[in-house]
Amino acid sequence: MSKVLVSDPIDQAGIDILSQVATVDVKTGLKPAELIEIIGEYDALMIRSGTRVTQEIIEAGTQLKIIGRAGVGVDNVDVPAATRHGIVVVNSPEGNTIAAAEHAIAMMLALSRHIPDANVSVKKGEWDRKTFVGAEVYKKTLGIVGLGKIGSHVAAVAKAMGMKLLGYDPFISTERAEQIGCQLVDLDLLIQQADYITLHIPKTSETAHLINAKTLAKMKPTARIINCARGGIIDEAALAAAIKEGKIAGAALDVFESEPLAESDLRSIGKDIILTPHLGASTAEAQVNVAIDVAEQIRDVLLGLPARSAVNIPGLGPDVLEELKPYMQLAETLGNLVGQLAGGRVELLNIRLQGELATNKSQPLVVASLKGLLYQALRERVNYVNASIEAKERGIRVIETRDASVRDYAGSLHLEATGTLGTHCVTGALLGDKEIHLTDVDGFPINVPPSKYMLFTLHRDMPGIIGKLGSLLGSFNVNIASMQVGRKIVRGDAVMALSIDDPLPEGILDEITKVPGIRDAYTVTL
Numbered sequence: 001m002s003k004v005l006v007s008d009p010i011d012q013a014g015i016d017i018l019s020q021v022a023t024v025d026v027k028t029g030l031k032p033a034e035l036i037e038i039i040g041e042y043d044a045l046m047i048r049s050g051t052r053v054t055q056e057i058i059e060a061g062t063q064l065k066i067i068g069r070a071g072v073g074v075d076n077v078d079v080p081a082a083t084r085h086g087i088v089v090v091n092s093p094e095g096n097t098i099a100a101a102e103h104a105i106a107m108m109l110a111l112s113r114h115i116p117d118a119n120v121s122v123k124k125g126e127w128d129r130k131t132f133v134g135a136e137v138y139k140k141t142l143g144i145v146g147l148g149k150i151g152s153h154v155a156a157v158a159k160a161m162g163m164k165l166l167g168y169d170p171f172i173s174t175e176r177a178e179q180i181g182c183q184l185v186d187l188d189l190l191i192q193q194a195d196y197i198t199l200h201i202p203k204t205s206e207t208a209h210l211i212n213a214k215t216l217a218k219m220k221p222t223a224r225i226i227n228c229a230r231g232g233i234i235d236e237a238a239l240a241a242a243i244k245e246g247k248i249a250g251a252a253l254d255v256f257e258s259e260p261l262a263e264s265d266l267r268s269i270g271k272d273i274i275l276t277p278h279l280g281a282s283t284a285e286a287q288v289n290v291a292i293d294v295a296e297q298i299r300d301v302l303l304g305l306p307a308r309s310a311v312n313i314p315g316l317g318p319d320v321l322e323e324l325k326p327y328m329q330l331a332e333t334l335g336n337l338v339g340q341l342a343g344g345r346v347e348l349l350n351i352r353l354q355g356e357l358a359t360n361k362s363q364p365l366v367v368a369s370l371k372g373l374l375y376q377a378l379r380e381r382v383n384y385v386n387a388s389i390e391a392k393e394r395g396i397r398v399i400e401t402r403d404a405s406v407r408d409y410a411g412s413l414h415l416e417a418t419g420t421l422g423t424h425c426v427t428g429a430l431l432g433d434k435e436i437h438l439t440d441v442d443g444f445p446i447n448v449p450p451s452k453y454m455l456f457t458l459h460r461d462m463p464g465i466i467g468k469l470g471s472l473l474g475s476f477n478v479n480i481a482s483m484q485v486g487r488k489i490v491r492g493d494a495v496m497a498l499s500i501d502d503p504l505p506e507g508i509l510d511e512i513t514k515v516p517g518i519r520d521a522y523t524v525t526l
């Protein structure tokens with residue numbers, strides 16, 4: 001049975017799902033060295049933001065197949081290292097959207113009305129109404145940095161409260177911003193005009209210290225900034241100084257450069273700063289959502305199925321996966337087949353996505369083709385995560401083309417592999433009830449479902465060949481399950497595709513090529 005380590009607090013709903021397929025150990029608060037010591041035993045690791053999954057931990061996790069982040073941000077995982085090791089990293093892109101957005105709104109209102117400090121004051125026995133006079137958000141300008149899932153929900157709520165919305169997000173269109181009710185502007189303008197700024201972007205090398213001494217200096221002295229996204233997007237020292245010097249009115253922070261927050265100037269600022277301990281996703285509802293979402297994906301991957309929200313498999317979102325699932329198996333089978341036909345070292349793989357597959361959405365089929373191609377060399381070590389990197393490291397050049405005009409089938413895939421021993425090509429499609437069919441081998445039209453053991457011959461189309469081959473296979477006790485000939489012209493060259501019940505015994509290929517008229521023979525295991 002597989003083993004899963006849960007190293008941060010996760011809702012029981014997730015543990016229950018994992019327990020259906022694995023032994024689950026919950027060990028929270030482990031030090032890095034302790035995690036390194038035990039991670040080698042586990043097939044999966046489930047975390048929140050509390051565990052830093054470094055390259056060292058990934059290298060020690062020799063059995064790891066998946067790292068599941070029960071939340072959005074994966075900045076605490078060395079994703080490139082996981083990718084190199086073929087470990088799929090999944091998250092829950094939507095499970096805590098509402099929770100995080102509501103926390104940002106709550107922070108904005110709490111900051112405007114000094115709720116945390118007023119509460120402490122009343123609990124101390126005071127009745128001070130003058131100190132805590134606040135500001136309304138109605139008709140004020142909210143600048144939203146990052147108009148993704150959380151930023152969009154913040155926009156909807158803020159709009160309902162009568163705020164004017166400015167948005168900055170270089171990766172969304174003006175139309176999308178308009179839909180959200182935001183005027184798309186550049187960051188500088190947003191910073192200068194906003195009364196409130198709220199951050200909803202990932203932490204990356206581009207967004208680190210996006211808000212710094214220079215940007216803070218451009219803000220209105222009455223402006224307040226809220227960060228419920230990631231620590232380190234704001235330069236904390238510069239922020240503390242800006243509030244103390246009255247350059248801005250205040251800040252509300254849920255996330256910090258280093259968590260838990262250690263000694264910090266931020267603590268010494270009074271009612272103009274609110275600090276919460278990374279609570280954005282901490283609602284009962286969100287914790288159930290993310291735990292179920294990620295546990296299901298871990299379960300699926302441990303059962304050999306694809307994950308719906310893998311962050312290190314490009315282009316494979318849940319909607320795309322649903323559509324492409326049957327074609328992924330086709331691509332893998334064709335990759336595996338053409339790799340074996342080509343034999344030797346493959347140097348170039350031409351992948352043509354045809355008919356309805358000729359769209360950008362089909363990108364994962366390229367990865368699946370490479371996974372199939374590399375299967376003979378790498379077996380279980382190649383997967384959707386590392387297939388592209390492994391191909392690159394082996395010097396395999398990949399050319400993708402898309403041809404929507406090929407309409408023999410709704411969608412079909414054509415793979416051509418060139419290696420040290422020559423060039424071969426195969427085409428396949430889904431027929432009937434999404435059954436995989438080989439529709440062409442080396443330019444000869446056929447129509448056969450692939451089987452585990454197959455034999456292909458290139459021969460002259462002439463009487464007697466099929467009989468001779470049948471007798472030869474019979475003399476080696478090889479049982480033929482099905483056979484089909486593909487030819488372009490009568491008595492010209494032809495291809496024979498045979499499904500056989502068992503692997504072909506050693507030495508028989510040479511015998512087959514000695515049959516007059518048979519030029520070449522290939523056996524494959526799929």
Ligand SMILES: NC(=O)C1=CN([C@@H]2O[C@H](COP(=O)(O)OP(=O)(O)OC[C@H]3O[C@@H](n4cnc5c(N)ncnc54)[C@H](O)[C@@H]3O)[C@@H](O)[C@H]2O)C=CC1
Binds near residue numbers: 148
């Ligand atoms: N405090 C907490 O507990 C939580 C924090 N988060 C954090 O909130 C952030 C946003 O999450 P989602 O909205 O779900 O992500 P998302 O991926 O839906 O949206 C992020 C948006 O940021 C934009 N973006 C990326 N780089 C940018 C840049 N340099 N400048 C401006 N915009 C940029 C993207 O185009 C995208 O629209 C993430 O950092 C996530 O980790 C999420 C959940 C809970």
Ligand SMILES: O=C(O)C(=O)COP(=O)(O)O
Binds near residue numbers: 070
């Ligand atoms: O989902 C995210 O990105 C979060 O920041 C939530 O973090 P958490 O799971 O509460 O440690």
